[in-house]
Amino acid sequence: MTNWITSIFLFALILNLLIELWLNIKNQFHIGINREKVPADFSSVVKLEDHQKAADYSRAKLQLARLGLFYDAAILLFMTLGGGFQDIYTLWANSSLDPIWRDVAFLVSTLWFLSVLHLPFTIMSTFKIEAQFGFNRTTPGKFISDLFKQWALGLALGLPLAWVFVSVMSTFINDLWWLYTWLIWMGFQLVLMWAYPKWIAPIFNKFTPLEDGEMKQRIEALLARTGFESNGVFVMDGSSRSGHGNAYFTGFGKNKRIVFFDTLLEKLSPDEVEAVLAHELGHFKHGHIKKRMLEMSLMTLAALALLGWLIQQPVFYSGLGMSEQSPAIALLLFMTVVPLLFFFIGPIMAIKSRKHEFEADAFAAEHVGSEHLISALLKLYRDNASTLTPDPAYSAYHDSHPPAKIRIDHLKQLAK
Numbered sequence: 001m002t003n004w005i006t007s008i009f010l011f012a013l014i015l016n017l018l019i020e021l022w023l024n025i026k027n028q029f030h031i032g033i034n035r036e037k038v039p040a041d042f043s044s045v046v047k048l049e050d051h052q053k054a055a056d057y058s059r060a061k062l063q064l065a066r067l068g069l070f071y072d073a074a075i076l077l078f079m080t081l082g083g084g085f086q087d088i089y090t091l092w093a094n095s096s097l098d099p100i101w102r103d104v105a106f107l108v109s110t111l112w113f114l115s116v117l118h119l120p121f122t123i124m125s126t127f128k129i130e131a132q133f134g135f136n137r138t139t140p141g142k143f144i145s146d147l148f149k150q151w152a153l154g155l156a157l158g159l160p161l162a163w164v165f166v167s168v169m170s171t172f173i174n175d176l177w178w179l180y181t182w183l184i185w186m187g188f189q190l191v192l193m194w195a196y197p198k199w200i201a202p203i204f205n206k207f208t209p210l211e212d213g214e215m216k217q218r219i220e221a222l223l224a225r226t227g228f229e230s231n232g233v234f235v236m237d238g239s240s241r242s243g244h245g246n247a248y249f250t251g252f253g254k255n256k257r258i259v260f261f262d263t264l265l266e267k268l269s270p271d272e273v274e275a276v277l278a279h280e281l282g283h284f285k286h287g288h289i290k291k292r293m294l295e296m297s298l299m300t301l302a303a304l305a306l307l308g309w310l311i312q313q314p315v316f317y318s319g320l321g322m323s324e325q326s327p328a329i330a331l332l333l334f335m336t337v338v339p340l341l342f343f344f345i346g347p348i349m350a351i352k353s354r355k356h357e358f359e360a361d362a363f364a365a366e367h368v369g370s371e372h373l374i375s376a377l378l379k380l381y382r383d384n385a386s387t388l389t390p391d392p393a394y395s396a397y398h399d400s401h402p403p404a405k406i407r408i409d410h411l412k413q414l415a416k
Contacts (some may be wrong), residue, residue, distance in 0.1 A: 005319025006081070009337060016343045017073050021066065023394045028062045030391035031055050039388050042409055045378040051388065057133045058387040059139055064129060068121050080321040080337060086111065089329060100170060103328030104162045110332055111158070111366050112151065119147075130209070133385060135243040142241070149203055160165055161188060162328075169311075169327035178308035186356075189293075190252075197231075197251040197259075207234040207259065215270045219258075226367065233258045235265060244384050247276050249284065267383050272376035275368045282363025290357045299345070307334045346398075353400040361411055372413035374408055378391045 035055040038046050072227055079085050092106040126143065130136035138146075164184055169177045192200075201207065210216050210233040219233055231251070238246065238261030245264030256279065265273065280333050283289060311330040312315040317323075320333050364373045381388060388404045395403050402410070 003315075003319040004317050005315050008341065010321060010339045011081070012343065013073060013076065016340060017295050019343075019397075020069050023355060023397055024062050024066045024069070027391040028059050030237060030394075031062075031387050031389055034389035039405060041405055042378065042388055045375075046382045046388065050382050050385075052380075053133065053313050054385040054387050054401055055389070057066055057129070057385040058390075060129045060132070061125075064121065064124060072318075073122070075114070077334065079114070080333075083321055085320075085329070085332065086322050086324070087324075088113070089324060093324070100166050102164065103166045103170075103326050104159065107162050107166070107328045107332055108155070108158055111335075112154070114336070130242065137243060138240075138241045143323065146204060153200070153203065157192075165331060166327050169331070173311070173327065176308075178304040179301075180303050181296075185300065186297055193252050194252075197257040198214075201236075205240070206237045207257075209233065210235055210260070212279070215265070215273055218270050218274045219277060222278060222281070222367065223305075226278075226285065228281055228284060230256045230258050233260070235262050235325050236263055239263045241267075245380060247280060248275075248278055249289075264380075268376050271368075271372040272379065274363055275372035275376050278364035278368045279360045279373060281367075282360030283356065285363055286356065286359050288360070302333070303338065303342075307331075308337070310334075310338075329389035347396070350396070350398060350400055352403070354402050357401050357407070359408055361407065362414055365411060365414040370411040374411050374415075377404070377408065377411075 016091055026173055032055065036048075038048055038051045042051075088110050089106050092102050094107070095102060095105075097105060123143075127140075131164075138250065161184075165181055168384055169181050169183065171177070172180060210219070216233065223230065225331055230249075236259050238244070243263060245261050246269055247258075247260045248265055250259060258280075260273070264276070266278055268276065307330060311327070314325065316333070317325050317329060320337055322329050322333070380386070385402070391397065392403075402408070
């Protein structure tokens with residue numbers, strides 16, 4: 001007889017699949033019917049051919065994502081109820097490894113196997129869709145090199161972390177292991193954030209200090225006006241892999257860095273770059289990053305507390321296709337299955353993210369003026385082939401940024 005865990009799992013899987021499929025198709029249709037005309041607010045900057053390219057690019061990505069929905073659901077069903085996880089665990093259980101190292105090997109090898117299963121979609125996205133629309137600049141050699149670097153880095157960081165988690169769970173299985181695990185995870189996250197800009201990011205990209213000139217002077221003046229201290233302003237060779245432009249903050253404390261993609265600096269004027277940076281500074285000044293970290297840490301704590309109860313329930317394992325119980329199995333099911341039960345949190349986080357974007361835009365408008373951020377956004381929408389006409393329901397459910405028209409209208413109101 002199917003137990004209640006299996007029923008909840010299948011219900012959440014089917015419901016999530018149906019919602020995502022409906023939104024995907026709805027968005028593709030909405031973009032399609034608006035393909036032949038540039039929205040009035042954008043007609044002075046975006047040509048019809050650019051608008052149509054953005055529509056076709058978005059629809060191509062939606063088609064691949066739709067295929068991915070069914071693929072992901074099939075993989076999850078196969079690995080859980082189909083016995084895939086159990087088969088891998090049995091393979092390691094028959095080895096002569098120490099029980100803790102056996103569980104660590106099971107956890108790391110299974111996560112690696114899942115990443116391999118999703119490689120075809122990464123390849124299709126990079127070498128088919130991105131290449132078709134002129135964005136991909138990654139060679140097969142660089143793609144393979146990056147892949148092996150990611151695997152090596154994942155092994156170097158993940159192996160000791162998995163060992164610590166499994167050891168703590170095994171030692172304190174009837175105690176507050178979930179609290180100790182959470183504290184370790186939070187500490188690891190902070191160390192990773194601190195180390196990322198200086199030691200991890202350079203493994204994949206080249207970072208050079210921004211050259212002296214008008215742009216650097218503007219940026220330094222803006223940083224001084226807003227009281228932001230950083231460990232430097234750097235340019236990243238984003239063009240070595242993609243034609244998309246971006247900018248971001250990374251690190252924390254004295255190890256904070258401001259990073260511009262070289263593709264972004266090629267497309268925007270100094271005024272516009274300053275506006276983009278002012279927007280990012282707005283996130284910092286409003287404490288958005290700290291708030292997001294706090295929210296995520298509390299959700300992780302609640303999820304681990306839930307796992308602390310589930311790990312004691314035999315039905316948790318049997319209901320998801322496992323005939324044996326171990327801390328590693330519980331942790332793997334927690335990482336792959338439990339998030340599915342809380343898919344409704346995604347839209348809530350998207351709402352909060354869009355609110356933060358409006359606040360950051362207001363900060364930029366106050367310090368550099370709305371017009372420069374508007375012109376920068378218009379260029380970025382055009383050059384990154386971002387659709388100007390997303391379906392409202394899809395956008396409300398998924399998008400971390402407000403739709404183009406709503407965002408531009410908000411900035412125009414601020415200008416007034």
